[in-house]
Structure formats: C-alpha cells, structure tokens
Amino acid sequence: MRRSSNRVSIALASLWLAGAAPVSAQSDADAPPPSPAVTATPSDTLLDALTCRTASGDLITLLQRLRRERPTEFTQTERQYSAPMMDLYRLAEPVLAWGHHSDAVVITDNRVLLLVDDSIEQAAAQLERALEDSRDAPLSGALDDFHALVVYPGEHAGLRQRTLIGCEYRMPGVSLLADPADAWRIPQP
Numbered sequence: 275m276r277r278s279s280n281r282v283s284i285a286l287a288s289l290w291l292a293g294a295a296p297v298s299a300q301s302d303a304d305a306p307p308p309s310p311a312v313t314a315t316p317s318d319t320l321l322d323a324l325t326c327r328t329a330s331g332d333l334i335t336l337l338q339r340l341r342r343e344r345p346t347e348f349t350q351t352e353r354q355y356s357a358p359m360m361d362l363y364r365l366a367e368p369v370l371a372w373g374h375h376s377d378a379v380v381i382t383d384n385r386v387l388l389l390v391d392d393s394i395e396q397a398a399a400q401l402e403r404a405l406e407d408s409r410d411a412p413l414s415g416a417l418d419d420f421h422a423l424v425v426y427p428g429e430h431a432g433l434r435q436r437t438l439i440g441c442e443y444r445m446p447g448v449s450l451l452a453d454p455a456d457a458w459r460i461p462q463p
Contacts, residue, residue, distance in 0.1 A: 326421035
C-alpha cells in the first residue's frame with residue numbers, strides 16, 4: 275500500500291512541477307487573476323503546514339504555535355494513534371487545502387495532513403484539479419528535498435475509507451508532535 279501511495283505522491287509532484295513553468299510572457303495587466311490552490315491569510319500556521327510552506331527552522335515549534343494561534347482546536351486531541359504515532363484534531367471551522375475542505379487535521383512525527391471523506395482516487399483527482407488551477411501561481415519552493423506532498427488512504431480505526439492529504443517534512447531528528455507540554459508522552463530512558 276505504501277508503494278502505491280509513493281507513486282501517487284511522485285506522480286502528483288511531477289504534475290505540479292510540470293505545470294509550474296510559465297505558460298506565456300503576458301503582461302500583468304493582460305493576465306487573468308490566479309486561482310490559488312489554497313485560500314488562506316498570509317500568516318496562518320496551519321495552512322502553511324498543510325501546504326508545505328513551513329520553513330525548516332519553524333518545524334520544531336509548529337505544535338506550540340498551532341496551540342497558541344488556535345487554542346480551542348489544538349489543546350486536546352480528539353483521538354491518538356500509535357504505529358505510527360498520530361494525533362487527530364477537530365477544527366471549529368473547516369479549512370481549504372489542496373482543493374479539499376475538512377475540519378479534521380492529523381499530525382504525525384513528520385506530517386501535517388487534512389483528513390477528507392473521499393476515496394484515494396477522488397482525493398487524488400481533486401488534488402490534480404487544484405494543482406492545475408494553481409499552475410499560473412505556483413507554490414514557490416513548496417516542494418523540495420525537505421517538503422513532499424503526500425496522499426494516502428487512512429488505515430487506522432476511524433480513518434478507514436477516508437484519505438489523508440498534506441505535507442511531509444523530511445527533517446531527521448525533528449518530531450512535529452514534540453511539545454514540552456506533552457513531555458508525559460515521551461518515554462524516559
């Protein structure tokens with residue numbers, strides 16, 4: 275199952291990169307307004323994390339910033355999972371990322387994901403449409419060696435027949451779940 279999700283991620287990233295090149299040399303006055311893949315205010319930490327816009331240096335404090343900016347949504351998990359360790363949070367209002375609306379966010383050691391009610395095929399098709407819509411206004415620097423777009427089916431109880439879509443942060447030794455307030459979760463040597 276993981277191998278096919280990697281192929282989907284690679285194919286979608288390739289599609290995005292192929293669409294990132296300028297189409298023509300139109301002047302700004304002639305160009306239609308861009309259709310962004312993500313609607314957000316410039317400083318929304320959650321949307322930045324879901325769309326691979328969080329800088330590597332900001333990953334260590336990601337959960338702390340989410341809890342400070344959205345205290346009613348990120349102080350208590352709705353559900354915790356193990357193997358891999360993941361926390362499910364419910365938002366007061368749905369967010370829009372990668373062409374999907376959802377009020378459920380999953381955070382793992384290295385991923386920030388939106389939980390959507392679509393099958394993997396439907397989610398991937400919607401993602402492709404969002405990427406196509408964004409090709410005139412690409413996410414500059416969003417996907418690189420440290421940031422990857424991921425899409426895969428939920429496999430844990432309560433997540434089955436749903437799809438997880440978002441960003442994987444490839445930073446060895448950094449856990450997005452790490453927060454000093456959660457020290458009770460970390461086994462002591």
